[in-house]
Amino acid sequence: MVISTRARPARKEGVVYTHITTRDYLNTLFFYRKIALMVFVWTVAVGVIIGLMQKPAYRAEARLLTLLAGYYNQSSVNDGPAAQPVEGQLVSIEAQILNSSELHRAVLKTMLGPDASRKQIDDALQSFEKHFRLQQDDLASTISLFYTDTNPKHAADMLNRILAEYFLERAAIFTSGRVSSLAARRDLVRTQLDKLNANMVAFQTKYGIVSIEDQIAHAVALQGLIRQRKLENNGVLAQDRSTLASLLVSAKDVPATILLYSDNGEAARTLDTMQLSQLQLEARRADLASRYMPGSPFVKQIDRQIKALRVSITQQKEKLIGVERYGHNAYYDTVQDRLSVVSSNIKGEIARQKELEDQIKTADAGLQSLIGAANELSQMQTDRNILTESLRSLSRQVELASIDRIQADSASSTNVRVIQAPFPPSQPINPLNMFIGASIAAGIVLPALTILILVSLRETFLSPEQVERVIGLPVLSAPVTPRTKIRKRWFRRAKPKTGAGGAPALPPSYPSRILYGRTITAIDTSSDALTKLVMMISFNDSEGLLEIVQGLASELERRSSRPILVLDMASLPDAPPLYGAPDQNGELAWPFGEGESRSDTAAPEEDTLKLLEFLPVAGHDILVARPREGTLTLTPHETVSLFDTLRARHDYVVVHAPPVSRSFIGVENARLADATILAVRAEKTRKPVVLGLKEQIQEAGGWIVGVVLTHRKSYIPAIIYRFL
Template identity: 25%
Template sequence: MTVPALHLPPLRHGPETLREEEPIGVPVRRLFAVLRRRGWLVVLIVLLGVGGMLAWLNRATPEYRAEAAVLIEPRNTQVSDLQAISPDAGNANLIRTQIDILRSPAIARRVVDRLELAGAPGFSGGPGLLTRLTIMLHDTFGLFPEAARWPSSGDPRETAAAILSSRIGVQNEPRSHVLIIWIETPSAELSARIVNALAAELLEFRRRQKGAAMERAHAWFSARLDELADRMRASERTIEDYRIEHGLTELIGTRNGVTPSLTINRQQLDDIARQLVAAETERLRKEGQLAEAEAALRNGGRVDALPEVMNSPIIRTLRDQEAQAGAREAQLSATLGARAPDLQAARSQRAGFQRRLREEMANALNGLRSEVAAARAQEASLRERLAALRRVVAQDNVAEVRLQSLQAEAQANRAIYESFLTRATQLANASGIQEADAELVSEAVPAESPSSPKRGRLLLIAFGASLVSGIAFVFGLERLREGFSTPDTLESTLGIASIGVLPQTSERARKGGSSVAAAQYSASIARLRGVLQVMGTERRTRTVVVTSALPREGKSALALGLARSAARSGSRVLLICADLRSPPELPELGPSGAPGLAEILAGNLVGDGRDVLREVEKGLHVLPSGSIAGDAQELLGSPRLGKLLDWASKNFDLVLIDTPPVLPAADALLVARQADATVFAVRWERTPRAAARDALRLLNSSGAHVVGAVMTQVKLRHFARQASDGLAYLYRDHRGYYGHPGDGRG
């Protein structure tokens, strides 16, 4: 019986055909496969981690926690704007500041002195391993600046303060002004005493801080007041000196209240201006009287026409006398003749009165003219004085500009001085009424039970950390593996189909037998042949090369297994050993040194060389490598190889060629390019991935038709635990399917 000729697909159809229906859950199954294979390592790491934590917990000293609550809230008395000098007023970082104060070395030293902790158990000795590590990192890289607080000297007080600072814990909830101060020590009583001492030191520090701030403010205000007083007095002296220098003496008026101050020159200017107006008015009045009198005289000097100024008692008397004389003359004229002595006397008397009246009027007119001249002279004098005073006042105005500047400066100095004086008075009053801004809400009491170590939490953390570390370590090892452990990994890395898995068996199992190993090996070979058959296309395959990347990867056993399986199924099979450099030591290939392929390729045999073929079992013929007498690469590159393969493909149903590895030499490339197909052997978990990729690249570049890869020397038990495909399921759950006990076949 013969089997149909093999039909193998081109390389580009292999992986896609097998993987196009890959389920989504395959990556997850791969992860679980890794955990199944290396789960013992994860369990070991978890046991070590939990065991180490248990050992530490059994040796750890129990510690007791004590805590106290302190309210930090600035409540300054509202005294004007003294909050500007009150500590912590409006300070958004108040709570952070108090935490830093609590952890400061100064507070720690005070607590050490108060409780006499220097040299006490737990507060003495050098730094621990972790502290030394942080100090080293700080000195080397500048990390962990708090490590520099550890005292370099061996002073017990400084050492105790450093240890205390490192143990102090402070908590604060957001939007709260309450600080929770806590510490853990081996003694419950000591923990409570330390926390209460810390709270007391914080409150005392706050009181000292506020008192010192008030004292500094008072001293500053006092010094500032002295300076401002000197400046105010100096500015006032400057004003007075300037007034005296420029004659700007003030005359203060107080009628109907306070009036603006006037200088002497400005007051004189105002007086002269008023006098000038009065003099000008008087001159005009005098000139009017003079003009009226002159007009009256020009009109005949009638009494009724004379101005009032010329109507003096003498003139009125003379006028009366002249009128009486005129009346008597008129009376005498009516009764006497023109030459009558009485009439002549009356006329003479009247003329005398008229003469005297004219003389008096002339004298009055001259007096008016003198008065007008005097008024005019006085007005001119006043005008001259007014002009002179205006020039002086103009100079005073220029000086007053500077004076006003000096006065503004003096007023500003006085205002500043009075403001600071008011603040200083308020500060002196507020120093005695400042309210407390920190108070102890709850003091610490000794704990009844230890707070650490928390066994349950630490064991859970150790378990979780060990589990995560173990899983990470396992997957790290998996990533560092060089070989291929599953068909999925092989296909994803190399890009070719995984067409079979050959278990690691003995020579006896490979030849056949009734053992489970023999059955599994035979089943794997049969399955590989079946895969090669169903991967058929229109291309007909007679010659198949079996090669690998490196030596000792199971390619020769694979070729022999395929040849034996095909022969037992009724096919005529020829197995050619083309590894001329290092022929495999297999009993089926005959004794070493027997003539074979090398002699045929070298042309050293008589005839066509068919007599060197050995039939090791029915249907299976073997052509050994022979004894090489030249360069193996030249022999495999000779035309005789092609003729041999043509003859073999015509006379045998299947020709299998076992070639040398690809990477050590180019022999396999010379043979593979002349064959119909190439099967690539990869040793399970041994063949480096880079070597396999390089070998496949060389095969493809030489024109070889690589149909797939076969994993060889597979330990099925381990393979079944780590792989996630159907083969692993078959080997894991149906090991005896091929007629052996426990297979469950029905």
């Protein structure tokens, strides 16, 4: 059998189960029920103890009503109708006075006397502010004062002292020194206004300002005229420069002396005569060449004559002399006159351009000076308007302040009324039932927060749903461990109770067969191979994988016509075997129910199988194979050969791999199995460990069909669970 070619279903990567049910919340709640109950009891107990230890506190109350008064308006503008205060403004003003530390210090000084030290006053002030509280109502324009103390009469007396000192201090704040201060400010503004008027007159005299707008307009017009003339001059200058450049280009090729007469007729006639003689000699040569051979003396002689004549013609051409007559060029004088005129025009235009630039600079400086003077004069006028308005406003404020002072002095009345005088309270504000209720509320909230923190820190699993959400693999089996003390030891293999043959003994009430229907279905559908090889892997020895393998083998026994083989690779050489020692008949005890009759199996003859020791199980058609003593670790090729041989002899081969914390054999050989099943222990196996193990198996090429959750408990009581 070639394992690498077997068909497998497509692997779904990244499957995450996010649905959280009510059962998950209840599992978490009842898992931490002891801690939550302990936190609740301690919280309620502490709250009751604090309530019993607290002394009864009494709170005195006083209430003030604030009415509108003229001296609230402190603005500098008094023209027109008085501005109405915004909602809560008057109450906030009075509340600031009542809540000020200076008012509280004044109250404490009257109580402690003039001999009190600064430290005593500061300590008393801290104690006072802890017991005093102010509350304002902006809609009703009322202020409520509260003072808390264990003595009700002392609480009411403190509020009376606060109110008495408050009315004295606020009268001094709103009326004392206001008229003289406003009058001093008015006189100061008047002095500043007079000084500013004098400065404006001196400034206008210095710069000769009569009408600043007309002067600026005249300067702008003059500047525009000069700029226009400058632009015109620039245009003419550019035109003359172009004309001069053109004339210079034209005059470059005009000579001062030109050729008047030239004659070379005699030289030409001599040259013509020699060329005619050359033609005659060439014609004679042609005649001789037609009658004689090319190397005859007649032909060679005529060739020498033709050659000598050609040399003479060439020499004669070099010696030819003609007759020439030169004279003065009149056009040259005309061009020079034109160049002189254009050059003089350019020099004049350049001088005019410089003069116009100087005039523009002078005009710009004058215009900028006028603009700066106008800005400064405008600022002076703005300042004078502001000072005039301030003087008018301060004069009116002085009048109103004088009226308010006269009214306050004559009527001795105020706009704040006491609508509820302080009275000693009769009922405490901290009864015992309040502490009990608060402790019960805190006892409900704190356990919830404690459970939330513990859940966020916990990295183990409680239910199959949590395993599927975190790992992304289906849970194939999750048997519930009985809650009795005897049943809780069923998964503990550190000191297991053994029955006949050294096999682990089950409690009498535990069922003899665990249902592994979903596990077997996942194994059967894992590949198209006729026989299945299942790799059972756990991280630690205490995951309960032994019982899972035994139960799974018992269920597979009924589905196969051949013996079920359990390959024990987890037993240590120097420790007792996991599946126990054989009895006198050479059979192993099996803790799960009664099986079928054992098939007759011939002794293995393959050399590979001789490395294993096969032990039958009493009363079951199951074989347990374990490596013989002294067997070395198999190579990958030997492992493949061994698995192929076991597949040929058995329908189901269940490999009990050693824990990953002790050996990596199971992960390495997971690729050779049709299905790999992980064993996870509830409340113990950590999530990062399982996720790392899953990633290692998948990287090695293994096919994980699911997870078996062991040592799972039922945390929800039956009376609640039946409604889920």
